[in-house]
Amino acid sequence: MKMMTCKELGGACDLEFHGDSFEEVAELSKMHGIEMYRKNDAQHLLAMKKMQELMKDPESMQKWYESKKEEFSALPDCK
Structure with a gap:
């Protein structure tokens, strides 16, 4: 299992997403983005605009997706 933060995935906070694949982490990030959109969180809305x-x-x-996928692959497994 590996971990990436919201910020590492283009977001606005340090919330950690854990998963066995980049796709799993990306989906968790997407769900977090939806939640932040619903809360009208200004920092996340700015990140979403970008x-x-x-x-x-x-x-x-x-290119962005592939670079993030490679970044995920290079991460060590977390505990």
Whole structure:
């Protein structure tokens, strides 16, 4: 199992997401983002706006995704 934070995934806080795969961690991050959106959290909304800009360019978004996936793969297993 590995861990990445909200900030490491483009978010706004230090909440930790733990998972056995990058996809699992990304899904936890997505659910957290939905919760923060519903709470109208200003810092997370700003981070979401930046991600939306990135998503306008599919090639840039794919590069970002692949780099985060590689970053996850390079992480040591957490306890």
